[in-house]
Amino acid sequence: MTTTVAATVEAAVSALRQGEIVWARTALPARRRLLDQIHANTARYSREWVETAAAIKQLPLDSPLLGEEWVSGPYSLLTGAAALAESLLALEEGRSPVDGYPIHAAPGGRTAVDVFPHGLFDWLLLNGFHAEVWSGPGVDAETVRARAGLGQRTPNQTGGVGVVLGAGNIFSIAPLDVLYQLYADNRVVALKLNPITDPLLPVLEKIFAPMIELGFVRLLTGGPEVGTALVHHAGVDAVHMTGSALTHDAIVFGTGEEGARNKAAGTPTLTKPITSELGGVSPTIVVPGRWSNADLRFQAEHLATQRLHNNGYNCVAAQVAVISADWPQKDRFLAELRAALERAPQRPDYYPGSAARVDDARRSYPDAERIGARTLITGLVPDRNEAALRTEYFAPVLGVLELRGDPAEFLAQAVRVCNDEFEGTLGVNIIADPATIDRLGEHFDRAVADLRYGTVAINAWTGLGYLTARASWGAFPGHTLADIQSGIGVVHNGLLIAEPERTVVRGPFRPAPRSLLRGEFALSPKPPWFVTNRTGATTLRRLTDFAKRPGVAALPGIFASALRG
Template sequence: MSATKLLIGDHWLDASDGARGTTYDPATGASIGEFAEATADDVDRAVAAARTGFESAEWARMTPDARGRILWRVADLLEEHTPDLAVLESTDQGQTQGIAAGVTLPLAAQVFRYYAGWTTKIEGKVSPVSIPDQLTYQQRVPLGVVGIITPWNFPLAIAAWKIAPALATGNAVVIKPAEQTPLSTVRLVELMREAGVPAGVVNLLTGGPEVGKALVRHRGVDAISFTGSTSVGQEIARVAADDLKRVRLELGGKAPSIVLPDADIDAAVIGNLQGALFNTGQACGAFTRFFVHRSRVEEFTQKLAAAAESLPIGPGSAPETVVGPLVSQEHLDRVHGLVQSGIEQGARLVTGGARVTGDLESGFFYPPTVFADVTDDMRIAQEEIFGPVLSVMAYDDLDEAVARANDVDYGLAAVIWTQDLKTAHTLPPRLRAGTVFVNQLPLIDPGAPWGGFGLSGWGREMGEYAIDEFTETQSTFINLA
């Protein structure tokens, strides 16, 4: 079995010690490929190559228009290769074909086009100062070398939405994908080189957590952009404090869904189910805690459970699949452990709660699991599960619902279900969440910022906000006397 290689500068290489890791199909548990396991020496070489790429005349002096054309070409290539990339993403991560081909790939291409347009619009300003005979102006300048560490749940999409603004602003990058799902990122980097990204401007390191740790510690890295677990993000912040490198963290979530008495219950059931089970619940913005007015809670719970039980479970490659596998045995065990804690702490299990067996037992499948009578102190109400587990909670008045929705450490996303226009506008500011959705799924668009409060992270991705994340403000004073 051939292994994918590292990209360091202009060369595709094996790891310096020849080590390899293995990646698996979560639908079958079977090995599907090997990848180079980078070493600390490989990290040193990749960072040095990125520094050379960043400072090279080919990149530093490239016009904004030329840089934008390259990013636009990446988007074109992603669209041209969508069928193959969707199969690769589905096989390596477990995404259904509907998500891989219908969401992941279109979003990745859209992000590259969006930031291709930004290359010619990164403006500064002239400041009036009180020093006589001075012309003073500000420019947005690139940070330098950016280390990008991506998670296993949406490997291609998240890599795209970090790399595109980093390159649009003139940085060079070293990207390290999750060891569980490296294959689509390797292919993305190949397409970026084909599109004309100069040598050294994009570098690829595959491997386990030690590779990411070495990248974070490296003094030659000016910034880290990380998406993943809150515990790892906290450790990155601690290590990055040693040299005060810029850190952007998009971490966990525990999104509340508030269903008001006037909501269309059938629409709320379907919307919440889709929002909860998107990518089998392996999404930081997934809806997980359902606060339903007591007058409607039993109706909502029964309809939610019945709809959940009707969803086809299977491999992402099957066209009819709605609920695919979890990413690994380790993650399945974690999800099941949290489900067991819900039962032990007194929540009422309505449906689900045990690993799928039969024809699918070789894969990492877990059915949609609905709990009722959940209280705020239970682990399933407080901890990020990152799986298809839905907790229904009754409330009596809106102030109570808001207080309970905010009573977690996370603040990434929230959703409201109401037919009242006033409530749709006045309730979102009361929720401690970076993004509030009203009567819809947790959607992401390149034009709108994405990020959270509290333990959901630091900073914002997407939109103009990402330009700020990947640049510094530099002032110039010119003596006109």
């Protein structure tokens, strides 16, 4: 470690140690006003944020893909700050943050809190979409209500200094993780940016200026030596990271042969608490049914979006589609999937190592199809040695695994395979038409409950769970440092629910107006986050503008753009 790095890290931690004293004395109303300032600054600098993101990802400013940067950038921070501010207001007034939200029983003795839609605007903007947060088994509604608020229930009992090792793919991850450390864990934060995102430093400094001035936040750049110095600094009490399991293990156990020995012996070199969000191999279960040609095309585009959003550089990007070998429409669906992969806009491979990971997939599967810059692997089978089920490619690579059986048998087998043979537990998607869901009845409900994933999305993409500020986001609970999978702990969770088990997201199987014609009451057209949506950039920019200052006047423009998509 160089003298410069040591001095930089020491200065940051020392300032935060002083800032923690001030944070402990900062009452809830002042903490809420800081969130309001973060919201206002995010609104003010949102265009600079998106233009910087476009430069990093090598996207022209007129690209239809720029909607991804609006919604997964400033929009997510705007809604996250607003949700936390609402929770603090509830605590100020002596209420629980979950008061006013429908709470009901969920399978297996769990309790569910309906977190979306929340209010008329949610209902109008994403009509037909729904999200709920489930507790673990045996937790009743009163316990959920009493424990919601986490660190803000005792604001003067602070948690020391935390370090956030930021992500380099989705640019709201790091700032949202900072807010979670501050408000859920009640500790001040040093954010070490991923080098990919260093150009965003000036924007983030403007957004977090009020907290930087008070000593609650410090932003640092640099290489691995800066991160290493931070996490091992004696003045740092906890660490949160986003990245790969390999990076996690290097931080916790060390590198090389010594690191491997430490992991095998269960002796971490980093002994302070560490939470993490690490991705994995996310599946999409396609339940067989009788679909129209329009259904086949729409859901093929849906699956392509789950893989190709951000060019596949998402911790929850769908990597393997699990489909029925006995489905009469299987071949037609796969034909539509190939067409959707080809139709989706091409984009640069901006994320380091992408080409090498694609090459690795193609070496493992020499018969894989090349669809432009995308790779489609068919013929996968349940097998613990199947590379595509165990390796997160983090690139535009999609696999197809086939299972046999009628819909009920297929779904039960798919749940078992996804639970037991896929690496990671961050998110799983299920695509099934309403008639099939009705026929499956309790078999379908059991499948949802049995899936051991932090977010389960039904006829929606788990990415929507990320975008829902009041939903929890993270791996399914139960992982250990030695078998980390998709990580430990959650983030986002704007209602500050204690120890949530999962988020369950539901969406319409068909977009409007076909949904209405087929008896599915949902008014949402083709989602603006689809990679094939022609007006996604405009719609999601307008949605971000709405999040800056919600109001009825903004709705017609959003609806008009969404309908044109």
